[in-house]
Amino acid sequence: MAASRQPPFCHVEFGGAVAAREPPEAAPEGLEAVFPREVGLFADAFPEETRYGFCGHVLTIAQHHGARLGVAAPVWEAALTLCKYFEKQKLNFWGKKVIELGAGTGIVGILATLLGGDVTITDLPLALEQIQENVHRNVPAEHLARARVCALAWGLDHEEFLRDYDFILGADIVYLKDTYPMLIRTLRHLCGPHSTIYLSSKMRQEHSTAVFYEALLPLHFTSELAYRDENENINIYRVTSKQNS
Template identity: 30%
Template structure:
Protein backbone atom coordinates (compact mmCIF):
# COMPACT_ATOMS: atom_id res chain seq x y z
CA UNK A 1 0.00 0.00 0.00
CA UNK A 2 1.21 3.53 -0.81
CA UNK A 3 0.53 4.61 2.79
CA UNK A 4 3.18 2.13 3.98
CA UNK A 5 5.66 2.68 1.16
CA UNK A 6 7.54 5.47 2.89
CA UNK A 7 7.23 4.30 6.51
CA UNK A 8 10.97 4.01 7.13
CA UNK A 9 11.78 7.44 5.73
CA UNK A 10 8.87 8.91 7.64
CA UNK A 11 10.09 7.35 10.90
CA UNK A 12 13.62 8.62 10.30
CA UNK A 13 12.50 12.10 9.28
CA UNK A 14 10.28 12.63 12.33
CA UNK A 15 13.11 11.84 14.76
CA UNK A 16 15.71 13.83 12.78
CA UNK A 17 17.84 10.84 11.88
CA UNK A 18 20.98 12.02 10.02
CA UNK A 19 19.95 12.85 6.44
CA UNK A 20 23.03 11.21 4.91
CA UNK A 21 22.23 7.92 6.67
CA UNK A 22 18.53 7.72 5.85
CA UNK A 23 17.03 4.75 4.00
CA UNK A 24 17.09 6.38 0.57
CA UNK A 25 17.74 2.97 -0.97
CA UNK A 26 14.16 1.98 -0.08
CA UNK A 27 12.92 4.36 -2.78
CA UNK A 28 12.15 2.56 -6.03
CA UNK A 29 13.24 5.11 -8.60
CA UNK A 30 12.01 6.72 -10.67
CA UNK A 31 9.20 8.17 -8.56
CA UNK A 32 6.04 9.24 -10.32
CA UNK A 33 4.68 12.68 -9.42
CA UNK A 34 1.99 11.21 -7.19
CA UNK A 35 4.65 9.18 -5.35
CA UNK A 36 6.76 12.30 -4.86
CA UNK A 37 3.72 14.06 -3.44
CA UNK A 38 3.01 11.11 -1.12
CA UNK A 39 6.62 11.12 0.16
CA UNK A 40 6.47 14.81 1.04
CA UNK A 41 3.08 14.26 2.69
CA UNK A 42 4.57 11.44 4.80
CA UNK A 43 7.50 13.57 5.99
CA UNK A 44 7.38 17.38 5.86
CA UNK A 45 3.60 17.31 5.54
CA UNK A 46 3.00 14.74 8.29
CA UNK A 47 0.41 15.99 10.82
CA UNK A 48 2.91 15.65 13.69
CA UNK A 49 5.41 17.82 11.86
CA UNK A 50 2.74 20.34 10.99
CA UNK A 51 1.70 20.67 14.62
CA UNK A 52 5.09 20.21 16.31
CA UNK A 53 7.74 20.82 13.64
CA UNK A 54 11.22 19.35 13.68
CA UNK A 55 13.97 21.92 13.36
CA UNK A 56 13.97 24.00 10.20
CA UNK A 57 17.58 23.33 9.25
CA UNK A 58 16.85 19.60 9.29
CA UNK A 59 13.77 19.95 7.08
CA UNK A 60 15.76 22.05 4.64
CA UNK A 61 18.59 19.49 4.55
CA UNK A 62 16.07 16.67 4.02
CA UNK A 63 14.38 18.34 1.04
CA UNK A 64 17.72 19.25 -0.54
CA UNK A 65 18.88 15.64 -0.20
CA UNK A 66 15.60 14.41 -1.69
CA UNK A 67 16.06 16.74 -4.65
CA UNK A 68 19.56 15.32 -5.14
CA UNK A 69 18.21 11.75 -5.03
CA UNK A 70 15.65 12.72 -7.69
CA UNK A 71 18.11 14.76 -9.77
CA UNK A 72 17.67 12.56 -12.87
CA UNK A 73 13.92 12.99 -12.90
CA UNK A 74 12.45 15.10 -15.67
CA UNK A 75 9.98 16.70 -13.31
CA UNK A 76 9.68 17.27 -9.56
CA UNK A 77 6.38 17.73 -7.79
CA UNK A 78 5.56 21.30 -6.76
CA UNK A 79 5.17 20.14 -3.13
CA UNK A 80 8.92 19.45 -3.00
CA UNK A 81 9.76 23.00 -4.09
CA UNK A 82 7.08 24.42 -1.81
CA UNK A 83 8.55 22.55 1.18
CA UNK A 84 12.03 23.88 0.53
CA UNK A 85 10.91 27.44 -0.20
CA UNK A 86 8.70 27.41 2.87
CA UNK A 87 11.59 26.49 5.17
CA UNK A 88 13.91 29.07 3.60
CA UNK A 89 11.23 31.75 3.93
CA UNK A 90 10.56 30.92 7.59
CA UNK A 91 14.27 31.08 8.38
CA UNK A 92 14.79 34.44 6.69
CA UNK A 93 11.66 35.98 8.22
CA UNK A 94 12.40 34.75 11.72
CA UNK A 95 13.65 37.91 13.38
CA UNK A 96 13.54 36.51 16.92
CA UNK A 97 16.34 33.95 17.51
CA UNK A 98 14.68 32.70 20.70
CA UNK A 99 11.83 31.18 18.68
CA UNK A 100 14.24 28.71 17.07
CA UNK A 101 15.99 27.63 20.29
CA UNK A 102 13.76 24.56 20.58
CA UNK A 103 12.16 22.18 18.11
CA UNK A 104 10.53 18.76 18.27
CA UNK A 105 11.34 15.13 17.60
CA UNK A 106 8.82 12.33 17.23
CA UNK A 107 9.75 8.73 18.00
CA UNK A 108 7.31 6.37 16.30
CA UNK A 109 6.44 3.25 18.28
CA UNK A 110 3.85 0.68 17.26
CA UNK A 111 1.23 1.54 14.67
CA UNK A 112 0.68 5.32 14.87
CA UNK A 113 1.69 5.56 18.53
CA UNK A 114 4.58 7.90 19.22
CA UNK A 115 6.55 9.91 21.75
CA UNK A 116 6.91 13.63 21.04
CA UNK A 117 9.77 15.50 22.68
CA UNK A 118 10.57 19.17 22.73
CA UNK A 119 14.35 19.49 22.61
CA UNK A 120 17.04 22.13 22.37
CA UNK A 121 18.59 22.69 18.95
CA UNK A 122 22.01 22.99 20.63
CA UNK A 123 24.02 20.19 22.22
CA UNK A 124 24.91 22.51 25.09
CA UNK A 125 22.28 25.00 26.21
CA UNK A 126 21.48 26.80 29.46
CA UNK A 127 24.60 25.29 31.01
CA UNK A 128 23.59 21.66 30.46
CA UNK A 129 23.79 18.93 27.82
CA UNK A 130 20.50 17.41 29.00
CA UNK A 131 18.12 19.39 26.80
CA UNK A 132 18.40 16.94 23.89
CA UNK A 133 18.15 13.15 23.68
CA UNK A 134 21.40 11.20 23.46
CA UNK A 135 22.19 7.87 21.83
CA UNK A 136 22.57 5.97 25.10
CA UNK A 137 19.00 6.84 26.13
CA UNK A 138 17.68 5.34 22.89
CA UNK A 139 19.82 2.23 23.39
CA UNK A 140 18.53 1.81 26.95
CA UNK A 141 14.95 2.35 25.74
CA UNK A 142 15.47 -0.44 23.21
CA UNK A 143 16.85 -2.69 25.93
CA UNK A 144 13.88 -2.10 28.24
CA UNK A 145 11.38 -2.79 25.46
CA UNK A 146 13.16 -6.07 24.71
CA UNK A 147 13.32 -7.07 28.40
CA UNK A 148 10.03 -5.90 29.97
CA UNK A 149 10.36 -8.61 32.63
CA UNK A 150 13.04 -6.47 34.26
CA UNK A 151 10.37 -3.86 34.94
CA UNK A 152 7.79 -6.19 36.48
CA UNK A 153 6.13 -4.32 39.36
CA UNK A 154 9.23 -2.19 39.97
CA UNK A 155 9.32 1.44 40.99
CA UNK A 156 11.82 3.23 38.77
CA UNK A 157 14.10 6.17 39.53
CA UNK A 158 15.99 7.78 36.66
CA UNK A 159 19.03 9.95 37.33
CA UNK A 160 20.03 12.63 34.82
CA UNK A 161 16.83 12.09 32.83
CA UNK A 162 17.32 15.09 30.50
CA UNK A 163 14.36 15.31 28.12
CA UNK A 164 12.41 12.56 29.91
CA UNK A 165 12.33 10.01 27.07
CA UNK A 166 12.75 6.90 29.23
CA UNK A 167 10.14 7.88 31.80
CA UNK A 168 7.60 8.75 29.10
CA UNK A 169 8.33 5.45 27.34
CA UNK A 170 7.83 3.40 30.50
CA UNK A 171 4.43 4.95 31.21
CA UNK A 172 3.20 5.10 27.60
CA UNK A 173 -0.31 3.68 27.73
CA UNK A 174 -0.02 1.88 24.39
CA UNK A 175 3.02 -0.14 25.52
CA UNK A 176 1.42 -1.42 28.75
CA UNK A 177 4.77 -2.05 30.39
CA UNK A 178 4.52 -3.77 33.82
CA UNK A 179 6.11 -0.93 35.76
CA UNK A 180 5.21 0.73 39.05
CA UNK A 181 5.87 4.38 39.84
CA UNK A 182 8.34 6.14 37.55
CA UNK A 183 10.26 9.12 38.88
CA UNK A 184 12.47 11.05 36.43
CA UNK A 185 15.01 13.45 37.93
CA UNK A 186 17.74 15.81 36.85
CA UNK A 187 20.01 18.25 38.62
CA UNK A 188 19.36 21.00 36.08
CA UNK A 189 16.33 23.18 36.65
CA UNK A 190 16.10 23.75 32.87
CA UNK A 191 15.93 19.99 32.29
CA UNK A 192 13.25 19.53 34.94
CA UNK A 193 11.12 22.22 33.32
CA UNK A 194 11.62 20.59 29.91
CA UNK A 195 10.65 17.17 31.32
CA UNK A 196 7.46 18.68 32.75
CA UNK A 197 6.65 20.11 29.32
CA UNK A 198 7.36 16.81 27.56
CA UNK A 199 5.27 14.82 30.03
CA UNK A 200 2.38 17.22 29.39
CA UNK A 201 2.86 16.77 25.62
CA UNK A 202 2.50 13.00 25.86
CA UNK A 203 -0.12 12.49 28.58
CA UNK A 204 -3.53 14.10 28.32
CA UNK A 205 -5.34 14.50 31.63
CA UNK A 206 -3.88 11.25 33.00
CA UNK A 207 -3.74 10.51 36.72
CA UNK A 208 -0.46 10.75 38.62
CA UNK A 209 -0.26 6.97 38.73
CA UNK A 210 -0.44 6.79 34.94
CA UNK A 211 2.27 9.35 34.25
CA UNK A 212 5.95 9.68 35.17
CA UNK A 213 6.65 11.88 38.17
CA UNK A 214 9.27 14.60 37.75
CA UNK A 215 11.58 16.29 40.26
CA UNK A 216 14.89 18.08 40.60
CA UNK A 217 17.57 15.96 42.24
CA UNK A 218 21.13 17.17 42.63
CA UNK A 219 23.38 14.22 43.41
CA UNK A 220 25.41 16.06 46.04
CA UNK A 221 22.17 17.03 47.82
CA UNK A 222 20.57 13.59 47.67
CA UNK A 223 20.09 13.34 51.45
CA UNK A 224 17.85 16.42 51.35
CA UNK A 225 15.59 14.99 48.64
CA UNK A 226 11.97 14.45 49.86
CA UNK A 227 12.05 10.65 49.56
CA UNK A 228 8.85 10.21 51.59
CA UNK A 229 6.84 11.75 48.73
CA UNK A 230 7.74 8.93 46.35
CA UNK A 231 7.76 5.15 46.24
CA UNK A 232 11.02 3.47 47.25
CA UNK A 233 12.99 2.73 44.05
CA UNK A 234 13.62 -0.85 42.95
CA UNK A 235 15.32 -0.03 39.65
CA UNK A 236 17.59 2.90 38.86
CA UNK A 237 18.18 4.05 35.29
CA UNK A 238 20.79 6.41 33.88
CA UNK A 239 21.98 7.15 30.35
CA UNK A 240 25.04 9.16 29.34
CA UNK A 241 25.82 10.45 32.83
CA UNK A 242 29.49 9.42 33.22
CA UNK A 243 31.21 11.41 30.48
CA UNK A 244 32.53 13.92 33.06
CA UNK A 245 34.88 12.37 35.63
CA UNK A 246 34.54 15.40 37.91
CA UNK A 247 30.99 14.16 38.67
CA UNK A 248 32.02 10.60 39.60
CA UNK A 249 32.29 11.18 43.35
CA UNK A 250 28.86 12.83 43.66
CA UNK A 251 27.23 10.16 41.48
CA UNK A 252 28.79 7.34 43.49
CA UNK A 253 27.74 9.00 46.75
CA UNK A 254 24.20 9.26 45.37
CA UNK A 255 24.21 5.57 44.42
CA UNK A 256 25.54 4.61 47.85
CA UNK A 257 22.75 6.58 49.51
CA UNK A 258 19.94 5.02 47.43
CA UNK A 259 21.29 1.47 47.75
CA UNK A 260 21.66 1.86 51.53
CA UNK A 261 18.17 3.40 51.69
CA UNK A 262 16.85 0.24 50.02
CA UNK A 263 19.03 -2.17 51.99
CA UNK A 264 20.79 -3.02 48.69
CA UNK A 265 17.51 -4.50 47.38
CA UNK A 266 17.68 -2.56 44.14
CA UNK A 267 19.70 -2.54 40.95
CA UNK A 268 20.71 -0.10 38.27
CA UNK A 269 20.86 -0.15 34.48
CA UNK A 270 23.51 2.26 33.23
CA UNK A 271 23.92 3.04 29.52
CA UNK A 272 26.98 4.93 28.30
CA UNK A 273 28.12 5.99 24.86
CA UNK A 274 31.75 4.92 24.60
CA UNK A 275 33.51 8.20 23.88
CA UNK A 276 36.54 7.79 26.08
CA UNK A 277 37.44 4.23 27.07
CA UNK A 278 39.67 5.40 29.92
CA UNK A 279 36.89 7.48 31.48
CA UNK A 280 34.49 4.56 31.32
CA UNK A 281 37.08 2.16 32.75
CA UNK A 282 37.84 4.54 35.63
CA UNK A 283 34.19 4.68 36.63
CA UNK A 284 33.86 0.88 36.51
CA UNK A 285 36.91 0.59 38.78
CA UNK A 286 35.35 3.01 41.25
CA UNK A 287 32.14 0.99 41.26
CA UNK A 288 34.20 -2.04 42.30
CA UNK A 289 35.85 -0.04 45.07
CA UNK A 290 32.36 0.80 46.33
CA UNK A 291 31.56 -2.95 46.37
CA UNK A 292 29.19 -3.02 43.40
CA UNK A 293 28.96 -5.97 41.01
CA UNK A 294 28.84 -4.93 37.37
CA UNK A 295 27.39 -7.24 34.69
CA UNK A 296 27.39 -6.31 30.99
CA UNK A 297 24.01 -6.43 29.20
CA UNK A 298 23.54 -7.34 25.55
CA UNK A 299 22.66 -4.46 23.23
CA UNK A 300 19.61 -4.72 20.99
CA UNK A 301 20.66 -5.39 17.40
CA UNK A 302 19.96 -2.89 14.65
CA UNK A 303 17.38 -5.15 13.02
CA UNK A 304 15.46 -5.53 16.29
CA UNK A 305 15.69 -1.86 17.30
CA UNK A 306 12.47 0.00 18.00
CA UNK A 307 14.13 3.36 17.32
CA UNK A 308 15.96 4.95 14.43
CA UNK A 309 19.35 5.42 16.00
CA UNK A 310 22.97 5.35 14.94
CA UNK A 311 24.14 1.83 15.73
CA UNK A 312 27.69 2.71 14.73
CA UNK A 313 27.94 4.66 18.00
CA UNK A 314 29.14 2.15 20.61
CA UNK A 315 26.88 2.07 23.68
CA UNK A 316 27.66 -0.04 26.74
CA UNK A 317 24.80 -1.11 29.02
CA UNK A 318 25.60 -2.63 32.40
CA UNK A 319 23.58 -3.90 35.35
CA UNK A 320 24.85 -2.74 38.74
CA UNK A 321 24.01 -4.68 41.93
CA UNK A 322 25.35 -4.81 45.45
Protein backbone atom coordinates in the same frame (compact mmCIF):
# COMPACT_ATOMS: atom_id res chain seq x y z
CA MET B 1 -1.33 42.76 -3.53
CA ALA B 2 -2.07 39.27 -2.29
CA ALA B 3 -1.24 38.52 1.34
CA SER B 4 1.97 36.60 1.86
CA ARG B 5 1.45 32.92 2.69
CA GLN B 6 3.29 30.91 5.32
CA PRO B 7 4.64 27.52 4.22
CA PRO B 8 2.85 24.58 5.84
CA PHE B 9 3.99 22.84 9.03
CA CYS B 10 6.58 20.34 7.88
CA HIS B 11 8.17 17.10 9.04
CA VAL B 12 11.78 16.17 8.45
CA GLU B 13 12.52 12.47 8.67
CA PHE B 14 15.85 11.08 9.84
CA GLY B 15 17.05 7.85 11.37
CA GLY B 16 13.58 6.40 11.77
CA ALA B 17 12.40 9.40 13.76
CA VAL B 18 10.32 12.33 12.57
CA ALA B 19 11.32 15.84 13.55
CA ALA B 20 8.53 18.41 13.42
CA ARG B 21 9.59 22.00 12.89
CA GLU B 22 7.61 25.22 12.84
CA PRO B 23 7.80 27.10 9.48
CA PRO B 24 10.01 30.18 9.28
CA GLU B 25 8.48 33.65 9.18
CA ALA B 26 7.79 35.27 5.80
CA ALA B 27 10.77 37.20 4.42
CA PRO B 28 10.60 40.91 5.29
CA GLU B 29 10.90 43.81 2.84
CA GLY B 30 13.91 46.12 2.29
CA LEU B 31 17.43 45.21 3.30
CA GLU B 32 16.30 42.10 5.10
CA ALA B 33 14.89 40.84 1.80
CA VAL B 34 18.35 41.24 0.25
CA PHE B 35 20.10 39.76 3.26
CA PRO B 36 17.55 37.21 4.51
CA ARG B 37 17.40 36.81 8.26
CA GLU B 38 18.37 33.34 9.49
CA VAL B 39 15.35 32.44 11.61
CA GLY B 40 16.37 31.58 15.15
CA LEU B 41 20.04 32.40 14.55
CA PHE B 42 20.22 34.54 17.68
CA ALA B 43 17.47 32.81 19.60
CA ASP B 44 18.12 31.39 23.06
CA ALA B 45 16.58 28.05 22.13
CA PHE B 46 16.00 26.05 18.97
CA PRO B 47 12.95 23.84 19.58
CA GLU B 48 12.64 20.49 17.87
CA GLU B 49 10.04 17.76 18.16
CA THR B 50 10.82 14.13 17.38
CA ARG B 51 8.72 10.99 17.53
CA TYR B 52 10.05 7.59 18.61
CA GLY B 53 8.38 4.19 18.86
CA PHE B 54 9.14 1.74 21.69
CA CYS B 55 7.21 -1.11 23.31
CA GLY B 56 4.05 -0.29 21.35
CA HIS B 57 4.10 3.38 22.38
CA VAL B 58 4.82 6.42 20.20
CA LEU B 59 6.64 9.13 22.17
CA THR B 60 6.63 12.75 21.04
CA ILE B 61 9.71 14.38 22.56
CA ALA B 62 10.44 18.11 22.60
CA GLN B 63 14.09 19.20 22.65
CA HIS B 64 14.95 22.84 23.33
CA HIS B 65 18.47 23.16 21.94
CA GLY B 66 20.47 26.17 23.05
CA ALA B 67 22.95 27.52 25.54
CA ARG B 68 20.55 27.40 28.46
CA LEU B 69 19.92 23.65 28.50
CA GLY B 70 23.15 22.59 26.80
CA VAL B 71 23.62 18.81 27.03
CA ALA B 72 20.25 18.42 28.76
CA ALA B 73 18.37 19.42 25.60
CA PRO B 74 18.79 16.54 23.14
CA VAL B 75 17.78 12.90 23.14
CA TRP B 76 21.13 11.11 23.31
CA GLU B 77 21.70 7.81 21.53
CA ALA B 78 22.40 6.07 24.85
CA ALA B 79 18.84 6.89 25.96
CA LEU B 80 17.40 5.39 22.78
CA THR B 81 19.58 2.31 23.24
CA LEU B 82 18.24 1.87 26.78
CA CYS B 83 14.65 2.20 25.54
CA LYS B 84 15.35 -0.42 22.86
CA TYR B 85 16.81 -2.66 25.57
CA PHE B 86 13.60 -2.37 27.62
CA GLU B 87 11.67 -3.43 24.53
CA LYS B 88 13.95 -6.33 23.67
CA GLN B 89 14.05 -7.65 27.24
CA LYS B 90 10.32 -7.02 27.80
CA LEU B 91 11.17 -5.44 31.14
CA ASN B 92 8.24 -5.22 33.53
CA PHE B 93 7.94 -1.96 35.49
CA TRP B 94 4.37 -2.56 36.56
CA GLY B 95 3.89 -1.38 40.14
CA LYS B 96 7.64 -0.80 40.58
CA LYS B 97 9.27 2.25 42.16
CA VAL B 98 11.58 3.78 39.54
CA ILE B 99 13.85 6.83 39.48
CA GLU B 100 15.69 8.28 36.49
CA LEU B 101 18.81 10.37 37.04
CA GLY B 102 19.99 13.14 34.70
CA ALA B 103 16.86 12.69 32.62
CA GLY B 104 17.33 15.56 30.14
CA THR B 105 14.25 15.10 27.97
CA GLY B 106 12.80 12.43 30.26
CA ILE B 107 12.32 9.90 27.48
CA VAL B 108 13.57 6.92 29.52
CA GLY B 109 11.48 7.72 32.59
CA ILE B 110 8.42 8.45 30.46
CA LEU B 111 8.70 5.04 28.78
CA ALA B 112 9.06 3.39 32.20
CA THR B 113 5.86 5.19 33.28
CA LEU B 114 3.98 3.96 30.21
CA LEU B 115 5.22 0.46 31.05
CA GLY B 116 3.52 0.66 34.45
CA GLY B 117 6.17 2.14 36.71
CA ASP B 118 5.72 4.64 39.52
CA VAL B 119 8.47 6.92 38.26
CA THR B 120 10.39 9.90 39.64
CA ILE B 121 12.15 11.72 36.79
CA THR B 122 15.02 13.93 37.96
CA ASP B 123 17.58 16.40 36.69
CA LEU B 124 18.94 19.82 37.60
CA PRO B 125 16.29 22.57 37.95
CA LEU B 126 16.98 24.11 34.52
CA ALA B 127 15.87 20.90 32.75
CA LEU B 128 12.62 20.37 34.63
CA GLU B 129 10.41 22.50 32.38
CA GLN B 130 11.44 20.48 29.31
CA ILE B 131 10.86 17.20 31.15
CA GLN B 132 7.47 18.34 32.41
CA GLU B 133 6.46 19.35 28.88
CA ASN B 134 7.37 15.89 27.59
CA VAL B 135 5.56 14.15 30.44
CA HIS B 136 2.36 16.02 29.59
CA ARG B 137 2.82 15.29 25.89
CA ASN B 138 3.11 11.54 26.40
CA VAL B 139 1.57 10.34 29.66
CA PRO B 140 -2.23 10.08 29.68
CA ALA B 141 -3.94 12.32 32.25
CA GLU B 142 -5.12 9.33 34.29
CA HIS B 143 -1.52 8.20 34.77
CA LEU B 144 0.17 11.57 35.41
CA ALA B 145 0.30 10.89 39.14
CA ARG B 146 2.77 8.08 38.39
CA ALA B 147 5.28 10.44 36.73
CA ARG B 148 6.77 12.96 39.13
CA VAL B 149 9.37 15.49 37.96
CA CYS B 150 11.84 16.61 40.63
CA ALA B 151 15.17 18.42 40.91
CA LEU B 152 18.07 16.31 42.11
CA ALA B 153 21.70 17.47 42.27
CA TRP B 154 23.96 14.45 42.76
CA GLY B 155 25.81 14.37 46.02
CA LEU B 156 23.86 17.32 47.42
CA ASP B 157 20.15 16.70 47.91
CA HIS B 158 19.75 12.97 47.24
CA GLU B 159 18.89 12.39 50.89
CA GLU B 160 15.53 14.04 50.23
CA PHE B 161 14.65 11.00 48.12
CA LEU B 162 13.53 7.57 49.19
CA ARG B 163 15.91 4.65 49.48
CA ASP B 164 15.46 1.22 47.94
CA TYR B 165 13.95 1.96 44.53
CA ASP B 166 13.18 -1.11 42.48
CA PHE B 167 14.89 0.40 39.43
CA ILE B 168 17.37 3.27 39.06
CA LEU B 169 17.92 4.41 35.48
CA GLY B 170 20.53 6.60 33.84
CA ALA B 171 21.34 7.24 30.18
CA ASP B 172 24.58 9.00 29.21
CA ILE B 173 25.06 10.44 32.68
CA VAL B 174 28.67 9.21 32.98
CA TYR B 175 30.55 11.84 31.00
CA LEU B 176 32.07 14.40 33.43
CA LYS B 177 34.88 12.96 35.54
CA ASP B 178 34.46 15.59 38.27
CA THR B 179 30.88 14.41 38.87
CA TYR B 180 31.71 10.71 39.26
CA PRO B 181 32.16 10.74 43.08
CA MET B 182 28.86 12.63 43.50
CA LEU B 183 27.05 10.21 41.22
CA ILE B 184 28.43 7.24 43.17
CA ARG B 185 27.29 8.86 46.42
CA THR B 186 23.77 9.34 45.05
CA LEU B 187 23.58 5.79 43.69
CA ARG B 188 24.67 4.41 47.07
CA HIS B 189 21.90 6.33 48.79
CA LEU B 190 19.14 5.35 46.34
CA CYS B 191 20.14 1.71 45.88
CA GLY B 192 18.84 -0.81 48.36
CA PRO B 193 19.50 -4.55 48.59
CA HIS B 194 16.74 -5.28 46.08
CA SER B 195 17.40 -2.44 43.63
CA THR B 196 18.54 -2.86 40.03
CA ILE B 197 20.41 -0.04 38.30
CA TYR B 198 20.56 0.23 34.51
CA LEU B 199 23.20 2.61 33.19
CA SER B 200 23.54 3.19 29.45
CA SER B 201 26.72 4.98 28.38
CA LYS B 202 28.59 6.06 25.30
CA MET B 203 32.08 4.80 26.14
CA ARG B 204 33.99 8.03 25.54
CA GLN B 205 37.72 7.66 26.11
CA GLU B 206 38.17 11.42 26.49
CA HIS B 207 35.78 11.42 29.47
CA SER B 208 37.28 8.33 31.15
CA THR B 209 33.91 6.59 31.05
CA ALA B 210 35.56 3.18 31.34
CA VAL B 211 37.33 4.30 34.54
CA PHE B 212 33.94 4.90 36.16
CA TYR B 213 32.71 1.39 35.32
CA GLU B 214 35.96 -0.52 35.79
CA ALA B 215 37.50 1.25 38.80
CA LEU B 216 34.98 3.37 40.71
CA LEU B 217 31.66 1.53 40.43
CA PRO B 218 33.06 -1.88 41.53
CA LEU B 219 34.17 -0.39 44.85
CA HIS B 220 30.54 -0.24 45.96
CA PHE B 221 28.46 -2.25 43.47
CA THR B 222 28.36 -5.47 41.52
CA SER B 223 27.97 -4.77 37.81
CA GLU B 224 27.76 -6.74 34.60
CA LEU B 225 27.69 -5.75 30.95
CA ALA B 226 24.11 -6.45 29.93
CA TYR B 227 24.31 -5.22 26.35
CA ARG B 228 26.78 -3.62 23.94
CA ASP B 229 26.09 -1.73 20.72
CA GLU B 230 29.34 -1.97 18.77
CA ASN B 231 28.25 0.48 16.09
CA GLU B 232 27.43 3.25 18.56
CA ASN B 233 30.06 2.25 21.17
CA ILE B 234 27.35 2.16 23.84
CA ASN B 235 27.30 -0.19 26.83
CA ILE B 236 24.39 -0.96 29.12
CA TYR B 237 25.39 -2.13 32.60
CA ARG B 238 23.16 -3.94 35.06
CA VAL B 239 24.26 -2.90 38.53
CA THR B 240 23.23 -4.11 41.98
CA SER B 241 24.28 -3.49 45.55
CA LYS B 242 27.05 -5.71 46.90
CA GLN B 243 24.55 -6.63 49.61
CA ASN B 244 22.97 -8.83 46.93
CA SER B 245 26.20 -10.80 46.46
